[in-house]
Amino acid sequence: RAKSAGGDASAIYHSRMTRRASGRLDLESDLRLALDRGELRLNYQPIIDLDSEAPLGFEALLRWEHPDHGLISPEAFIPIAEETGLIIPIGTWVLHEALRQGNQWRQQIDGAASLTTAVNISGRQLVAKNFPDIVEAAIRDTGIDAAAVHLEITETVLMDEPDLPRETLQRLSRLGVCLSIDDFGTGYSSLSYLKWLTAKTLKIDRTFIRELGEDPRAGTVIELVLGMAKSLRLDVIAEGVETLDQLGELRRLGVTRAQGFLWSKSIPSDHVPAWLRSRVRKTAQQLQ
Numbered sequence: 001r002a003k004s005a006g007g008d009a010s011a012i013y014h015s016r017m018t019r020r021a022s023g024r025l026d027l028e029s030d031l032r033l034a035l036d037r038g039e040l041r042l043n044y045q046p047i048i049d050l051d052s053e054a055p056l057g058f059e060a061l062l063r064w065e066h067p068d069h070g071l072i073s074p075e076a077f078i079p080i081a082e083e084t085g086l087i088i089p090i091g092t093w094v095l096h097e098a099l100r101q102g103n104q105w106r107q108q109i110d111g112a113a114s115l116t117t118a119v120n121i122s123g124r125q126l127v128a129k130n131f132p133d134i135v136e137a138a139i140r141d142t143g144i145d146a147a148a149v150h151l152e153i154t155e156t157v158l159m160d161e162p163d164l165p166r167e168t169l170q171r172l173s174r175l176g177v178c179l180s181i182d183d184f185g186t187g188y189s190s191l192s193y194l195k196w197l198t199a200k201t202l203k204i205d206r207t208f209i210r211e212l213g214e215d216p217r218a219g220t221v222i223e224l225v226l227g228m229a230k231s232l233r234l235d236v237i238a239e240g241v242e243t244l245d246q247l248g249e250l251r252r253l254g255v256t257r258a259q260g261f262l263w264s265k266s267i268p269s270d271h272v273p274a275w276l277r278s279r280v281r282k283t284a285q286q287l288q
């Protein structure tokens with residue numbers, strides 16, 4: 001018994017050592033303070049209507065401005081936030097901040113009254129029993145129209161989250177928010193979750209967009225997804241559109257919404273009003 005306990009202890013010690021070596025432990029304790037220190041902020045990337053090339057809304061994307069390490073990508077720190085549970089306070093902050101900001105643009109900028117705000121939700125947030133209460137409070141506190149709120153949940157979370165409370169998705173759709181299936185196509189999915197999910201939007205993962213024009217099968221997959229989305233009455237957004245060739249292919253296939261560096265990278269909130277005004281001008285010029 002003593003031996004096995006000793007074995008465990010040394011395994012823990014060893015894993016601490018490797019974590020420390022990778023700087024992981026430092027990041028973990030820094031992340032605990034990041035929210036209070038105001039080091040987290042949201043960038044916004046427009047989602048584009050391909051007919052008019054006008055923005056339909058924005059996706060909020062989290063950024064961490066670390067005092068020593070500079071900008072840290074969400075792909076590097078969201079997993080830490082999930083493992084430590086910090087994603088709960090951080091995610092609640094993201095919801096409030098994005099909905100507040102989105103509502104402000106809707107009310108204060110000409111032509112922005114119907115813009116939507118999309119927020120990424122991690123699995124850990126979604127399975128918390130009070131998640132619908134948190135969403136409801138954010139909507140109430142910020143005053144945004146619930147129908148303008150899109151919650152993005154990755155396909156993988158929807159597929160393999162056995163702890164997801166049954167009533168959570170029902171309560172969310174009763175609130176009037178829209179659910180989006182994010183990174184669709186990466187889950188090697190059984191698709192069976194689509195039966196009970198009350199989603200509105202499906203976002204095709206950018207790996208498929210990247211292959212467009214290179215691999216003929218990428219177009220075939222997108223056609224399949226579009227057919228399926230049509231019968232389920234889901235809107236489709238293509239993620240990660242970077243080139244005019246990809247845009248041409250997507251239009252040919254019948255995709256009507258997209259997001260990507262072709263129009264804009266994610267930008268800080270204070271750049272959004274100027275970006276919106278320049279878009280309105282461009283669209284007006286195209287119409288002349």
Ligand code: C2E
Nearest residue numbers: 061062074075078094120121122240241242259260261266
């Ligand atoms: P996502 O939700 O699929 O977001 C799209 C990612 O693709 C963003 O990366 C965006 O900057 C990037 N992207 C957009 N257009 C293009 C393009 O044309 N080309 C390329 N190469 N990339 C493009 P980002 O901001 O680094 O976020 C990465 C992921 O981190 C997100 O993927 C999302 O899963 C997660 N994330 C971001 N913010 C949050 C958040 O507030 N909460 C949670 N739980 N996850 C978040």
Ligand code: MG
Nearest residue numbers: 059120152182
């Ligand atoms: Mg997303």
Ligand code: MG
Nearest residue numbers: 182183203239
């Ligand atoms: Mg995505």
Ligand code: MG
Nearest residue numbers: 154182183205
């Ligand atoms: Mg992603």
